[in-house]
Structure formats: structure tokens, C-alpha cells
Amino acid sequence: MPHAHPKTSVAERVFDANEALAQSNREKFDHAGTFAINLMSSPGAGKTTILERTFERLNGELRFGVLEGDVQTTLDADRLERFHIPITQVNTDPGFGGECHLDANMVRYGLRDLPLHEIDTLIIENVGNLVCPAEFTVGEDRRVMVFSVTEGEDKPLKYPLMFRSVDLILINKVDLLPHLEFDLALLKRNVEIVHPDVEVILMSARTGEGVEEWCSWLLAQRTALVS
Template sequence: MCDTCGCGEGRRRTIEVNQDILRANREIALDNRRHLDSTGTIAINLIGSPGSGKTTLLERTIERLGRRFRIGVLEGDIETEIDAERIRKKGAVAVQLTTGGACHLESSLIHRGLHELEGRLDGRRLDILFIENVGNLVCPSFFELGEHLRVVLVSVTEGADKPLKYPKAFRTSSVFVITKADLIPYTDFDIKKATEFALSINPSLETIVTSSRTGDGIDEWVDLLIKARKRTP
């Protein structure tokens, strides 16, 4: 209001914004998605606590599907190449993304990872891309990465109440994988309860019970991936 008198007070204005806080992340995620669609690659974002069995499930998956499909993995961790090394031993292409402290992956890091993967692929296209998020059941659920399918994992030693305690991970996922089912006799884990809790958050969630050690449920998991791949463009 005061441009002329010299009191130094400028004009005040209100700018309407009405914009999603995570817009920047979402826009890069959409770019990632368009890129993945153009190469015919289905991307799967795995979310679960540290030690929930994400990497081991990927090892079993690559053993089953590695001959039929070209599989790539982006491994999210705070530090180390340990997980990427494990995946490479199974014959898949892997890039380790170290966040250097952040507890989740963001779409810009995936963008960089996709470039790095392509550098290692010499023009070949991936059929399936797994994104193993940083071990954490909270923060990764906020950040879209451009994935086609989001999967939340809980191991039986973590307890059946996890869907209730970490609702966002379950609300935003379409598949719930219970892992380490071979350990159920040593725990109080109740599959029925865990499934009910998960469905109370997200009624359309599909649940699969697996054991990477015995191989139980891995067929079902692999079938689901093949079906999901057929559904994507």
C-alpha cells in the first residue's frame, strides 16, 4: 500500500496456490512412469521394515523368473552395496541407490537409477523392474516413484498388528505379502487377524502368505507378477 511515502512497507498480496505439497515428487514420478511404459517395463515398489525379507523374496523371484524375463533391481539403502551384490549373484542387473541417511526413496533418485541401469543394459529393455525401498514402513508410503504396483511386506516375527500401526503403507499398496511363514509355529502370528486388519484399512488389498525358505506361496507371488505385467501397457 505504501509505495510513495518512504516508510518502506511494500504492497501486500495473497497468492492462491492450492497445490499438493508433494507436487515436485509426483511430477518426476510421472516422468519415470512414462519412461517405463515406453520401454514396456513393469515397476514394482517393495515397502517393508528392515529385515522383513524384501531382498530374499527378490532372490527367490529372480530364481523363478530370471530366465523368462529380463529383471532389473534398484536397491534402496542408507549405506552399502550389500543388497545389490546379492541380487547380481542371482543374475539380475542391479543398481544400489544409497540415500546417505534419508529413510525413503524419492522419484528423483529413481530417475537417476533408471539412467544408471540403462548404462548397464546396452540398449536392452527390462521386462520387470523391482524397486526395493529403504527398510521402513512409514516414510516410503508418502512418495510415489512411478511404480505400477506397490507391495507391502510384513514378516511374521513383526506381529499381526502392523497394518493397524502403519496404515498409510497398507492404504497405498495393492498387494500385502506376509513373509517368513515357516516361522509361524515359533510366534503368535495370526494370519487371519493380520489379513482382517489389512483389509480394514484397504478392502481391495490382495494378501499372499510366503516363505522364501520353504518356497511356500512363491508360485502365487510369481503368478501375480506375471498377471500384473500382462495388465500394464
């Protein structure tokens, strides 16, 4: 049957609204001289432990701030409290269930509670999830993913959008490798297939392996952006 109703052209991208808000966040970061990292991973990959190691090493040298996204609880924010750095929590749960990612609007809301002019490096700790955070930019300068070796070598092929969207992959929990049947070379091949030449750092937040390399990356990226 022919369409009886006139067609109205729209040609509007679904993510335009998020992009506009991300741009507004980016302008706030630029104005304050803040370097912003969007830190993403599956649940339990070790994001908060990595932040603890990072702050032990660099707090003082850099003036950090943290925007925590969690579906529920303030447990992650509580663990970081001892560093006395500005932390705000955006609980994405308006009832039960909650959001699976931070979007630009949620970050904009969280930024109200942070003294950005006192923060030169802001870590946006996203909700643990390999699918949804990949779709949304929030105004960040760099996108970093934590992947732990307990998750399986096939994950780059199963979640390519996330692996393709990041500037750096921290492969965490490598201290567990002797106890696992995990093929690190296969993981690296799969990463290379979906995102050729992406930077990768092997790390154990528990033993401290790779922490120095990650901190150097952070300092270098920040310096490159500011200068």
C-alpha cells in the same frame, strides 16, 4: 491483531514436484515397455530373500532389473549379483543418516545407470520403512508390500497409509508361525479393516511356500499391463 500484510494465494500441493518427476519416470517405463514394481517393507522383512527366490524361478522368463535403495552399504546388491541382471544402487545416505525412502528424483537418478530397454520387469527395492515410502510414488505400475509375521498383528492399524497404498501384501516368514504367538486371523482382520479386498499372499521365502503364487501374480500383472 489483524494481519497487516497482503495475502498471496498459492494453492500448491507439496507433493506436486515429486508427482511431476514420478510421471516422467512413468513415461520412461512406458517407452521402454518396462513393468515397474515398488517393493516396500520394514527393515528385515525379507525383501531381498524374496527377490532371490523370484529370480531363481523367473530369471530367463522375464528380463529383470533392480534398483536398490539403501541407506548405506551395497550388501543387498551383492546378494543379487549371481543372477547377472542389471542392478543399480541408490544409496540414500549423503553422509551419515540418510534418507528413509526413495522418492521420484532418486529413482530418476538411478534409472540413468540401468539399460531400461533390456529390462521388462524392474523391481524398485525401497528403503526398509513403513512410514515414509508410503507417501511417495516413484512412477511404479504396482506397489507391493512385504510384511513378516515377526512384526505383530497390530501393524496395519499403526501404519495404515502404507497398508492402504499397496496393491498386494506378501505375508512372509510364515514358516515361523508354529514358534510364535502370532494370530494370523487377527492380522488378516486388521488388514481388511484398513484396506478391504487388498490381495494377500502367504509366503515363506525360506521354504519356498507361496513363491509360485507370487510369481504367478507378477506374470499376470505384467501381462495385463502390457496387453
